[in-house]
Amino acid sequence: MPRPFHARRLRRAAATAAVLAALFAVPPQTMAAPAATAPVPGDPLTGSGAVNRTELTAGQLAGGSAEDTVPDSAFALPAQAAPPTHSFEGTLTLDGLSTAGGFRALKDPNGYGDAAATRHLPPVDIALVQNGSHLVPAKRGLQYTGNQAWNLAVGPGRAWNEDGDGQRTRASLPFALVERNANCVHNGALTFLFDDTSISEVRYQITTETCEYFQFDMWGQVPADYRPGPVDGAENLRDAYASEVGDRLPTKPLSALATDHPDSGVDVAKFGSGITPSALSTFGFYFGGVHYVGNCRTRQGNYPFCGQMLLPSYSTAKSAFAGTAMLRLAQRYGPAVAQEKLSDRIPETAGNTAWSGVTLDHTLDMATGNYTSPGYETDEAGRTMADFFAAEPYADKMRLALSFPRKTSPGSKWVYHTSDTFLAARAMNNYLQDKAGSDADIFDMLRDDVLEPIGVGPDSLVSSRTDNSPGGAPFGGYGMFWTQDSVARFAKFLNNDHGAVNGTQILDPALLAATMQRTPQDRGMTTTGTKPMKYQNGFWGKEFTSADNPAYTNPFYVPFMSGYGGITVAMMPNGATYYYFSDNNEFSWNAAVAEADKLAPMTGAGGAGTPPTS
Known part of the structure; x- marks a missing residue:
């Protein structure tokens, strides 16, 4: 999780029609008097x-x-x-x-x-x-x-x-x-x-x-x-x-979860627990087709526009932008896109042999083989990355991202670099331009093909870019924004709708299944640190066993998005999603998984089950 230093479009229907145009013929519309x-x-x-x-x-x-x-x-x-x-x-x-x-x-x-x-x-x-x-x-x-x-x-x-x-x-x-x-x-x-x-x-x-x-x-x-x-x-x-307002997910206060499921024994106080209250911006829980929301705290009471509170993505963008963009490219052009070499797609790698043989898949998995220190996020907290975050011009950001030396073969070791996701986004951008024309932009593709069709609101349809300009390159590894509805809706799209919109598959289903830890033989890279987890395509995966809770009679994995400072979006194999946004470096959500398990037991078999669609 990095530390940087320093409109749904007007008509969602038009965007959705563009995505589905290859499958549905749209008859010409007759002229009519303007509606009220x-x-x-x-x-x-x-x-x-x-x-x-x-x-x-x-x-x-x-x-x-x-x-x-x-x-x-x-x-x-x-x-x-x-x-x-x-x-x-x-x-x-x-x-x-x-x-x-x-x-x-x-x-x-x-x-x-x-x-x-x-x-x-x-x-x-x-x-x-x-x-x-x-x-x-x-x-x-x-x-x-x-x-x-x-x-x-x-x-x-x-x-x-x-x-x-x-x-x-x-x-x-x-x-x-x-x-x-x-x-x-x-x-x-x-x-x-x-x-x-x-x-x-x-x-x-x-x-x-x-x-x-x-x-x-x-x-x-x-x-x-x-x-x-x-x-x-x-x-x-x-x-x-x-x-937009009419299409938002059905919403209730979090306290209603216990009322809606009176026999479950769910304790709503466990949601948001483990986070310093003054550091908790907001939190919510999606289950059974209902978005249960918490308040939005301020130092002067509750925020008067909780549903419109703008929330940063930080490294959840590694999942929601870079990882998801690759899944969309794979569905549009075939899964071989994951094996595209950065040296073929990023001109600035010319003459830099450290990046030979590094694929898009390696880069999104944080396994380029290029790093200074193998310690857990040691590079991420180091001088090179501090300069990378501070750099505003594209050329400076790209130079710093490519400056890590080759230490081991690509695909063999996980070392976390936000700069790698910047490179992945750039490689995908240039691949897309080769396929769709020089005006194509990888974030715009994500917006048009994924975010707008699933109903994400306009507040979340813009990414921060280099050069402090709308014409710059998107950051890739951070720089997106959420509201309560948009984050719950995006998680629902991945976890409940399996990457489909109205029955049309938008994301490559096989690669999505692996990303969401539903393919036991393909868990991704093993992370370093005191409690190793899995990392796949910009998403984290955490295993839960009976050692975590005796109720977990079969081990299962929870894929999640994580962001600097204390941001988690956990998508559970029983179809529930729990999210919170905070800023006191607290990453505590095991209790929410335990409460969600009371509502519907987690699927076992290593988490390979298919969650509900509601």
């Missing part, structure tokens, strides 16, 4: 507007000052929220951000907070449309700002009326700061009042993060500009968001 905007499920609001507000009142937003953070509930949709009388469409710009507001470092051993840019928001200029009480940004997911410290992501928020706001409508939006050239995510919210032509000042604060090495509070109140006017594709944005 589809409402977002749950609208309209039914409150009276009688809200007892003591924080961020209309008077305070009219021209107050932010002295510190306030309870995050002040940014949340209140129970008595009335339907909005005004509809926002146009651009919101926050003014004076480079010097405004307060900053309080809570953990900063590297002194990042010493830089002025780090202590303030980057430029915020957001195009928004409204569907009922829902505010929808025209751009979702990671946005490159050019700021020295931060990139930005803005999620869908809400608009409503309160009696105390006079004739104006109140709005609130979630946003996240993303560390430039890295994967830390700091979540916040902003709020303001508006009518058809004007806007109040904007109050903002950041009170939570998923970041092991840099934690802080940030707050401020600044003037803003509202430029009403048409937003390109506004109706599509409204309809797409209504579809």
Whole structure:
């Protein structure tokens, strides 16, 4: 798990049709009158507007000052929220951000907070449309700002009326700061009042993060500009968001798991256990077709947009991006892609004999044979990798990734390098361009062929890239982003749907089975460390036996994705998935496996069973 230093597209149906075009003929559509905007499920609001507000009142937003953070509930949709009388469409710009507001470092051993840019928001200029009480940004997911410290992501928020706001409508939006050239995510919210032509000042604060090495509070109140006017594709944005919300997995609070399975003896308190509460961003459990979710904690209560909290991937991208992209390429072009040699696909290897004979399969298995130290993640914590993470230009990252010397034959020893996944992603990118044209991009293929068709939301459809630019090379081994629904949905696709979408196989089934530890004769590489595990195609595999729990009468494997700081997505052979995102270097999830086993015993025979499809 590395330590870097430093929009679903508008119509999911169109993306899915592109994936399935080879199998289904699509008849031409007849022209029809434009349909009315589809409402977002749950609208309209039914409150009276009688809200007892003591924080961020209309008077305070009219021209107050932010002295510190306030309870995050002040940014949340209140129970008595009335339907909005005004509809926002146009651009919101926050003014004076480079010097405004307060900053309080809570953990900063590297002194990042010493830089002025780090202590303030980057430029915020957001195009928004409204569907009922829902505010929808025209751009979702990671946005490159050019700021020295931060990139930005803005999620869908809400608009409503309160009696105390006079004739104006109140709005609130979630946003996240993303560390430039890295994967830390700091979540916040902003709020303001508006009518058809004007806007109040904007109050903002950041009170939570998923970041092991840099934690802080940030707050401020600044003037803003509202430029009403048409937003390109506004109706599509409204309809797409209504579809997105309606298509999310059925969700219940985690406490409902015990109610839904009263005879199981499941103890819901075990989920999230073993993780320092203040370090736990969120967690959830998917089972039996239901997504059971935990809260999203902040230092000021619960995050008001838990379902929109942006979560970093870190090394879960090794599985969800690089490993899954290879499985997709294998389904499109044949499984021989795994044997492609890096020396044939990466021009920068020319003259570097250390990379001769290294295949894509070797690289995704962390078994290139090229390393400095064989110790468990010794190289990963070393100087070369520190420079690799800090390097922003593509050329520098590639040079450092290729700098490890040959120590043993490829495929014979596991040594963990995030740089290897960067090389694998680049090799796959160049292979894809040879097959599909010079404009092809490996992350875009993953987005179009896998993520969008399975319903992953727009917040998770962008990857961090080199050169701090949308035209750079995707990081491969980190740099993706999740929300609660997207991570549960992706795990369901692998663990329950076996890499298929609506009956159409998207991932190579044989290679996927091995990746998911369902092929006992092909477990992958054995890792080093005090408790060796298996590693296959960017996924980890952990064996559970009766030594772990007497209930485990037959040994089984749990494939999982793992991320720096304390991130786990464990996909169990009984069809359950448990995930958590935290940042105190705690990797504790055995108790969740034991509780899941109470709901449906794990398949034995080395984990070769097929989990349920629900």
